[in-house]
Amino acid sequence: MDFLPDIRSDTSTHVKHICIIGAGAAGLAALKAIVETAEYEAGSWVPVVYEAREDVGGVWLPSLPTGNPPATPMYDSLTTNLPHPVMAFTSFSFPPSTPLFPPASTVLAYLKAYVENFSLTQHIRLNTSVKDLHWDPVSCKWKVELSSAQNPLDYDFVVVGNGHYNLPRFPELPGLPKWLAEGKAVHSAWYRHPDNLGSTVLVLGGGPSGTDISAEMLETARTVIHSVPGAPAQDDHDGRLQRRGRLVELTSDGHAVFEDGRRDAVDYCILATGYQISFPFLEPHTMPVQLPPPVPPLPRELCNSEYHVFPLAKHLFPIQSTFPPTSIVFMGLQKRVAPLPLLEAQARAVVRVFSDPGALDPTREAVGIVTRYEELKAACGDDQLAIAKAWHTTPDGEQFDYRDEMYAFAGGEPRVVVADWERDMYEQKGVLRAAWRELERTGEADGWVKGVGEGGNGEWVDMMKRLLRHAEKQSEQGIEELSKL
Numbered sequence: 001m002d003f004l005p006d007i008r009s010d011t012s013t014h015v016k017h018i019c020i021i022g023a024g025a026a027g028l029a030a031l032k033a034i035v036e037t038a039e040y041e042a043g044s045w046v047p048v049v050y051e052a053r054e055d056v057g058g059v060w061l062p063s064l065p066t067g068n069p070p071a072t073p074m075y076d077s078l079t080t081n082l083p084h085p086v087m088a089f090t091s092f093s094f095p096p097s098t099p100l101f102p103p104a105s106t107v108l109a110y111l112k113a114y115v116e117n118f119s120l121t122q123h124i125r126l127n128t129s130v131k132d133l134h135w136d137p138v139s140c141k142w143k144v145e146l147s148s149a150q151n152p153l154d155y156d157f158v159v160v161g162n163g164h165y166n167l168p169r170f171p172e173l174p175g176l177p178k179w180l181a182e183g184k185a186v187h188s189a190w191y192r193h194p195d196n197l198g199s200t201v202l203v204l205g206g207g208p209s210g211t212d213i214s215a216e217m218l219e220t221a222r223t224v225i226h227s228v229p230g231a232p233a234q235d236d237h238d239g240r241l242q243r244r245g246r247l248v249e250l251t252s253d254g255h256a257v258f259e260d261g262r263r264d265a266v267d268y269c270i271l272a273t274g275y276q277i278s279f280p281f282l283e284p285h286t287m288p289v290q291l292p293p294p295v296p297p298l299p300r301e302l303c304n305s306e307y308h309v310f311p312l313a314k315h316l317f318p319i320q321s322t323f324p325p326t327s328i329v330f331m332g333l334q335k336r337v338a339p340l341p342l343l344e345a346q347a348r349a350v351v352r353v354f355s356d357p358g359a360l361d362p363t364r365e366a367v368g369i370v371t372r373y374e375e376l377k378a379a380c381g382d383d384q385l386a387i388a389k390a391w392h393t394t395p396d397g398e399q400f401d402y403r404d405e406m407y408a409f410a411g412g413e414p415r416v417v418v419a420d421w422e423r424d425m426y427e428q429k430g431v432l433r434a435a436w437r438e439l440e441r442t443g444e445a446d447g448w449v450k451g452v453g454e455g456g457n458g459e460w461v462d463m464m465k466r467l468l469r470h471a472e473k474q475s476e477q478g479i480e481e482l483s484k485l
Contacts, residue, residue: 024058026161096453198267205272313365
């Protein structure tokens with residue numbers, strides 16, 4: 001994969017070159033969709049994926065916690081927070097007998113198998129990063145500067161799939177800069193496993209990583225304080241895991257101060273506070289890093305608020321005046337979704353527009369963007385930052401409606417429609433994960449999945465339904481035992 005030649009010998013106008021940035025899930029989904037088109041089969045589309053790292057897999061490819069930032073924030077114990085039948089590409093299932101909530105190594109193996117199964121290897125160049133990307137109005141092409149080439153290369157289309165779990169987000173918090181400088185605080189991007197960081201460790205952030213790290217740190221710390229904005233104060237594990245609300249200050253004398261006035265002595269702080277949307281290969285004149293102005297009208301330039309990219313039609317296509325909105329796409333920006341099947345649906349919409357730019361109606365899309373803005377404004381008021389934070393956050397049910405919309409827009413037969421079981425099992429993901437962890441604790445997990453999937457995906461659906469019934473029964477038994485006390 002490292003020695004794929006750059007194909008530039010065919011200068012005929014009917015050949016379109018496609019640059020895909022990143023060989024994580026987004027880039028791989030885009031590449032598969034492209035190589036399945038009639039244009040690719042006819043030789044008129046030539047895709048190349050550029051991956052900065054040594055292998056495919058994106059965030060799922062492990063690395064040491066070195067560099068600033070590290071190549072991936074993945075910690076050693078990471079498992080999926082979705083059951084794999086829900087999170088898998090619809091065109092490619094996890095192998096039979098896979099643990100329902102698999103570890104990261106299994107997901108990485110799955111993505112590598114995806115590459116092999118669909119013969120994508122020949123189009124991927126590893127150890128090659130995109131250093132600069134800009135639109136050339138003279139040639140009407142994207143100029144792509146690579147780490148492995150002396151001169152920029154021309155591309156007709158660009159798929160941006162570099163991922164958004166790389167550049168750590170540090171909260172604006174009084175006292176935090178001093179703690180960071182003194183080595184008393186670190187972002188979770190550098191966390192890999194629980195070390196002895198002191199008697200009392202504070203974990204800031206209520207997402208999956210914050211929850212996982214809080215539980216893990218009980219292995220080495222006497223007390224773990226987990227700060228989650230809006231959460232009520234409570235203690236678990238005989239008081240060793242203490243939950244607090246919003247953190248408002250880290251003092252110079254080693255205390256954490258919370259919005260309810262509580263003040264706790266803390267030895268170390270781990271910041272599970274998320275990541276900024278970042279495109280280091282795009283210069284500020286192409287995409288300024290700033291909040292967009294209030295709408296309407298839509299801004300004439302594309303903006304990166306570090307929380308959202310605006311304005312994008314269908315969360316993909318940039319509606320602005322500098323370059324054709326059908327020449328570049330930004331995949332995988334939505335949060336709180338099952339990402340792989342959503343990326344698959346986006347990829348189908350992308351190849352529709354690359355094939356037929358007229359399929360995208362900028363006026364209609366602009367109306368849709370303004371409508372969404374007005375809806376969020378009604379909820380957030382005139383707070384532009386709050387609107388930015390909410391823009392790519394997709395409520396549970398809407399992600400499936402969005403996937404259906406992408407497939408309907410893409411057209412083609414057979415048309416893919418999100419199955420009811422996907423919606424149901426996503427809604428029950430918390431119950432399923434808790435039940436699965438209990439099966440792992442009791443040593444029963446392997447027996448539950450042994451052979452499941454050999455007869456098709458329907459076996460996984462039946463297994464998850466059975467696990468939900470099991471969890472309900474266990475809950476009823478627990479309530480009955482408590483009533484006897």
